[in-house]
Amino acid sequence: MRTEHQSLIFELSKPGRVGYSIPELDVPEINVESIIPSDYLRTEEADLPEVSELQIVRHYTALSNRNHGVDSGFYPLGSCTMKYNPKINEDVARFPGFAHIHPLQDEDTVQGAMEMMYRLQTSLAEITGMDEVTLQPAAGAHGEWTGLMMIRAYHEANGDFNRTKVIVPDSAHGTNPASATVAGFESITVKSDERGLVDLEDLKRVVDQDVAALMLTNPNTLGLFEEHILEMAKIVHEAGGKLYYDGANANAILGFARPGDMGFDVVHLNLHKTFTGPHGGGGPGSGPVGVKADLIPFLPKPVLVKEDDLYKFEYDRPQSIGRVKPFYGNFGINVRAFTYIMTMGPDGLHQVSENAVLNANYMMRRLEPHFDLPFTQHCKHEFVLSGRRQKKLGVRTLDIAKRLLDFGYHPPTIYFPLSVEEAIMIEPTETESKETLDEFIEKMIQISKEAEETPELVQEAPHTTVVKRLDEATAARKPILKYTKQV
Amino acid sequence: MTFRYLPMTDQDKKEMLETIGIETTEDLFQDIPEEVRFKGRLQIEEALSEPQLVKEMGRLAALNKNTKDHASFLGAGVYDHYTPSIVNHMLLRSEFYTAYTPYQPEISQGELQAIFEFQTMICELTGMDVANSSMYDGGTALAEAGLLSAAQTRRKKIVVSKSVHPESRAVLHTYAKGQHLEVVEVDTDNGMTSVDSLRAEVDEETACVIVQYPNFFGQIEPLKEIEEIVHNVKGMFVVSSNPLALGALTPPGKFGADIVVGDAQPFGIAQGFGGPHCGYFAVTTKLMRKVPGRLVGQTVDEDGKRGFVLTLQAREQHIRRDKATSNICSNQALNALAASIAMTALGKQGVKEVAHQNIQKAHYAKKVLEEKGFKIAFTGPFFNEFVIELKCTAKEVNRKLLESGIIGGYDLGLSYSELKNHMLLAVTEMRTKEEIDQLANVLEGLACVQNISH
Numbered sequence: 001m002r003t004e005h006q007s008l009i010f011e012l013s014k015p016g017r018v019g020y021s022i023p024e025l026d027v028p029e030i031n032v033e034s035i036i037p038s039d040y041l042r043t044e045e046a047d048l049p050e051v052s053e054l055q056i057v058r059h060y061t062a063l064s065n066r067n068h069g070v071d072s073g074f075y076p077l078g079s080c081t082m083k084y085n086p087k088i089n090e091d092v093a094r095f096p097g098f099a100h101i102h103p104l105q106d107e108d109t110v111q112g113a114m115e116m117m118y119r120l121q122t123s124l125a126e127i128t129g130m131d132e133v134t135l136q137p138a139a140g141a142h143g144e145w146t147g148l149m150m151i152r153a154y155h156e157a158n159g160d161f162n163r164t165k166v167i168v169p170d171s172a173h174g175t176n177p178a179s180a181t182v183a184g185f186e187s188i189t190v191k192s193d194e195r196g197l198v199d200l201e202d203l204k205r206v207v208d209q210d211v212a213a214l215m216l217t218n219p220n221t222l223g224l225f226e227e228h229i230l231e232m233a234k235i236v237h238e239a240g241g242k243l244y245y246d247g248a249n250a251n252a253i254l255g256f257a258r259p260g261d262m263g264f265d266v267v268h269l270n271l272h273k274t275f276t277g278p279h280g281g282g283g284p285g286s287g288p289v290g291v292k293a294d295l296i297p298f299l300p301k302p303v304l305v306k307e308d309d310l311y312k313f314e315y316d317r318p319q320s321i322g323r324v325k326p327f328y329g330n331f332g333i334n335v336r337a338f339t340y341i342m343t344m345g346p347d348g349l350h351q352v353s354e355n356a357v358l359n360a361n362y363m364m365r366r367l368e369p370h371f372d373l374p375f376t377q378h379c380k381h382e383f384v385l386s387g388r389r390q391k392k393l394g395v396r397t398l399d400i401a402k403r404l405l406d407f408g409y410h411p412p413t414i415y416f417p418l419s420v421e422e423a424i425m426i427e428p429t430e431t432e433s434k435e436t437l438d439e440f441i442e443k444m445i446q447i448s449k450e451a452e453e454t455p456e457l458v459q460e461a462p463h464t465t466v467v468k469r470l471d472e473a474t475a476a477r478k479p480i481l482k483y484t485k486q487v
Numbered sequence: 488m489t490f491r492y493l494p495m496t497d498q499d500k501k502e503m504l505e506t507i508g509i510e511t512t513e514d515l516f517q518d519i520p521e522e523v524r525f526k527g528r529l530q531i532e533e534a535l536s537e538p539q540l541v542k543e544m545g546r547l548a549a550l551n552k553n554t555k556d557h558a559s560f561l562g563a564g565v566y567d568h569y570t571p572s573i574v575n576h577m578l579l580r581s582e583f584y585t586a587y588t589p590y591q592p593e594i595s596q597g598e599l600q601a602i603f604e605f606q607t608m609i610c611e612l613t614g615m616d617v618a619n620s621s622m623y624d625g626g627t628a629l630a631e632a633g634l635l636s637a638a639q640t641r642r643k644k645i646v647v648s649k650s651v652h653p654e655s656r657a658v659l660h661t662y663a664k665g666q667h668l669e670v671v672e673v674d675t676d677n678g679m680t681s682v683d684s685l686r687a688e689v690d691e692e693t694a695c696v697i698v699q700y701p702n703f704f705g706q707i708e709p710l711k712e713i714e715e716i717v718h719n720v721k722g723m724f725v726v727s728s729n730p731l732a733l734g735a736l737t738p739p740g741k742f743g744a745d746i747v748v749g750d751a752q753p754f755g756i757a758q759g760f761g762g763p764h765c766g767y768f769a770v771t772t773k774l775m776r777k778v779p780g781r782l783v784g785q786t787v788d789e790d791g792k793r794g795f796v797l798t799l800q801a802r803e804q805h806i807r808r809d810k811a812t813s814n815i816c817s818n819q820a821l822n823a824l825a826a827s828i829a830m831t832a833l834g835k836q837g838v839k840e841v842a843h844q845n846i847q848k849a850h851y852a853k854k855v856l857e858e859k860g861f862k863i864a865f866t867g868p869f870f871n872e873f874v875i876e877l878k879c880t881a882k883e884v885n886r887k888l889l890e891s892g893i894i895g896g897y898d899l900g901l902s903y904s905e906l907k908n909h910m911l912l913a914v915t916e917m918r919t920k921e922e923i924d925q926l927a928n929v930l931e932g933l934a935c936v937q938n939i940s941h
Contacts, residue, residue: 005792006596009604009831019832022569025844026920027851032735032843035850036868040707042737046611048835053573056831060577060601067597069585077587084492085585088537094575096555097548103761104563104897105552106885112550113760123531138623138762139817141804149665178804178814182634184665187809225518255529256516262523272817279587280821281598282620282781284763300661322661326564326626326654327761339544345534348490355495357515362503378507378515405593413590416805433494434503465593467794475786475798479775481617482607 006066006466009059010483013049019056047485066466067281068410074436078382078413078425079173079221081251081273086343089276089336098335103327107312114311117304117328120338121288127349128247128267129260130290135329136300140248142324143268143287144179144215149321150291150298151213151242151266152183157298157319160240163212167236169198171221171417173248185212192419196222196375203235211241218262219249219380221417221425223360233263242266242295250274251429252357252380255350265292275337286333300324355430356381359437363428366441370448374420381429387422395451395458397422402469403450403461407443490534554758554894558922562872562913563703563897564625564652564750565758568731569841569916571832574755574825584821588781592796599795602783602820605827612733612830612838613747614740615769620781621823622766622815625750626655629697629727630662631768631779631813632746636695636723637668638812639777644692645670646717648680650702651727653902659697668694678704678865678874682712689716695723695746700739701732704911705849705872706865710742718743729753730767732870734833734842746770755829756822765822776802779813841916845871848923849914855927864909872913874899874906881910884933891929893922 075082121133137143166180177187193199245259247269272285301320302313364383372386387397401411413425589595602620609618622628696717725746726739731753752764784798804811849871864874881898888895900907
C-alpha cells in the first residue's frame, strides 16, 4: 500500500473542469423561471467536485489501493463468510436484460427476470427445507425483522396478542435483539452453558406464554452446532412460540442439515455470505426469508407465483404483513446468488460445507497449542479462540489483529461473541487453499511468540499500513462527518 | 466432480484429517443429531459449466425488454439516466467490491474515504449538516425517518402525503406497525399535498410530516407552507427527495427540513428491476447521534496523518443491541460508491446541467402532448415527470407503445383508484427529441387514445 498523503476528491477540484459528456439540449429551451417558482429554483450551486475523467479514475484507483478485499488476500472475518466472489456472477448481473429493466414494466416484458427469481426462491426453499421463500428483504437484519413481523402477524391472527418476548442467546449477533426491538418485541437473553451451547435449563426458565419466538443461529456464533435443537424446538413450540433461524452461518450445513428439518418455522439467509454476493464494502446484501406452511399467508407482498407457464406477482394477500421494501428485493444480488447455485448444483453445495468445516477444524487444531480454545469440541465452519493468554503478557486481541495487517491479512472478527474474553473468531471458508491456511497459521504462531518475546512489536502494530492506528475517541467526541472547504 | 472455486485436493484432505486426528469428514458432523441430518441429495438444478451457465442466464436475460434497446418513459422512482462509463470500471476494482464493512480502518481507508466523500456530496445536494453512509433504498430510508421522528419527539402519529411514492408508503406502514405507530395519509389536491387537509391532520401528537419533493407525480411540493405547519406543532419535517432534482431545485435543507431521505439511484445505479439501489439519510446536526446506520468520520492516526473511521457507533446494533437506533447492519456501500463516482463525474456543472435538461425535456414532452390534444392531469410546477389522461387503460397503451420500441409510463390506476387511465410519464436527459416526438405520435395514433380536451 502507498503511504503518501491521499487527497480528497474535493481537494482536486478546479473551476471549469468536467468529467462528463451529454448531448446539447435538442428541444427548444424555455425560461425555467416561467415554469418553476423562483423560491424553488436553486440559487447556490451544490459544491460538487470539478475534475477531469482521468483525475477521477486515478482518485478511485488510489482509494482502491488503500483497501483490502477478498481478492487482495485472506479475509477470515468470522461470521461474515468472506468467500471468493466469482467473476462470472458480475458478468451475468450486468447483462442488459437484468441490469437495465425497470421494476414497474408490464409483467409480460420481464418474464425472464421473474423466472430467475422463481427458480432461486424454489432452490432456497429446498436448501433450507422450508415451504416458501420471499426474496424481498434487502439484507440479513432486514430479513430478521421481516420474519419477526410475520411471526407477530401469525400470533395475532390466532387472537394471541400477548406474546411480547423474543428470546436470543447471549452469543447472538447484535442485529437479533435490535430487530426484535424494531418489530416491537422485548428481547430476553438466554444463557449459554460451559460447552458454548444454549443452556436448556435456562431456556425452560425464560420460555413462557409471552414468548413469540426464539431466534437462533445454528451453528451458533461460536461455530458450534446446537446439538439439542430438537429439545429446544419442543420447549418453544409447546409454549406456543415459533423458532427463527438466523442464516448467518448457513455455510456450515448446506446439504448436511436443513433448518426446516430441525423445527425452525422461519429462516433468513444472507446471500452475500453463503451464496457469494460480494460484500461491496458493506453491502448491498440480500436477505431472503423462508417459512413453513402455516406462515405463508403472512409473507410480504407481492408474492411471486407461477401459473401455468406464466410468472406473476400476487398482491391479493389479505393477511400479508405488507411490503418490507419497494419492488422485489435486491434483484441484482439475487441474480449473482442464482448464478452461484447453478454453478455448484447439489453436489457442489454439499462440498462447499464439507470443505468449509474441514478447513475450520484444521486451523483450530493447529492453533490450539498456541492460543486458548474455550470450546474444544469439533467446530463447524468457524471457531473462536481467546487471546487471554496473550493478554496476560500485555498483548491484547486488538494488537494481534493489528499485527496481522502487517502480514497482508484481514484479521478475524474480534471481541465477538461477547461471551468469550478477548475473542478471536476465525472463518476460513471453503474457497481458501491449504497453503493459504498454513501461511496464516504460521503468522499467528509467530505473533504468539512475539507476544512473549517482543510484545512491543505487536502492541505498536500495524507498521506497514497507509495509516497507523487512528484516534477513534476524538472522531466520536468531535465528529467531522463531511468535508468543509478551507477558505 | 471438481469445482473451480474449491481448491482442496485429496492429498490436502488427507493431511488435514490427520492433523485433526479423525478418519473422515463425516466425523466433524456427528454433532448434528441423527434425526435432523439431511441424508438425501438436494433437489435443486444440476451444476452447469461456465459456458452452459452463460447461455442459460443469457436466455433468461433475453426474455426481458430492456431500456438499452427501448426508449423508456417509465420513472415512478426508478430512472434511466446517463451513467458515465468510468462508474462501472471503478466499481469493478475488486478491492472495493470484495471487501466488507470497514471494521479495520488501517486497511480500509479507500472505502472509508469514499463514504466520507459520499456523505459530503449528499449534504451538499440536500443542504443538510450530516448524511450517513447509505440505507437499503429510498423506501426503507423514509420508513426509518418516520421511526426516528417518533423516537425523537416521543409522539406516535406519522402524517404522510398521498403524493409520496405508494411503495414507500407501504413500507412505512409495515415499519410503523412494528412500533405501534399510527400512520395518517393526507389527500392530494391537483397532484400536490392538500395544504388544508394537512393542516387539519397535524396536531400536537404529530411526530412528523413526510412529503416527497418532487413528489410521486413529478410535482414540486410547496415545502415552505408545509414546513410552517409541521414546525408549528414542533413535529419533524421529513422530505424525500430525488437527489438529481436538487441540481436544479432549492434543497430541502433551505426550507428547514429536519430529515431528508431518498434514493441515489439516479446517480450511476442501474435500474436493475428495482434493486439494489441506494437509500440516503441526511439530518440536521441536532439529530446526528440518532441517525440509523454507519457514519464515517475524519480523524488522525498516531503520527497525526489524516484518516477515516466508522464513528458514533454507540448508536448501532453491534454495540447497543436492543437499544440501537436501528437494526440496520449491511447497507448499500457499493452503490454509494457508484453514486459518488457518478456525482463526481457530473460535478458541480453537470448535476445542474442534467437536472435542467430533465426539466426542459419533460416540459417539451408535455407541450407536444398538449398540442396533440392530451389532457395533462395536474397544473403545478414539475421536474421530469407529469401525468396524462388516457381514454383506455395504460396497460393497453403500453402494449402498443412496446411495438414501436417504447417502454411507456406508469399506470397510476394501480396505486390510485381515482386515477384510472392516467399515466405517469418520465422524461430524462436520455430521451431525444426524436423519441419524444415518436411517443407523442404513437400515442396520438392509437385507437384507444382520444383527444380528451377536443
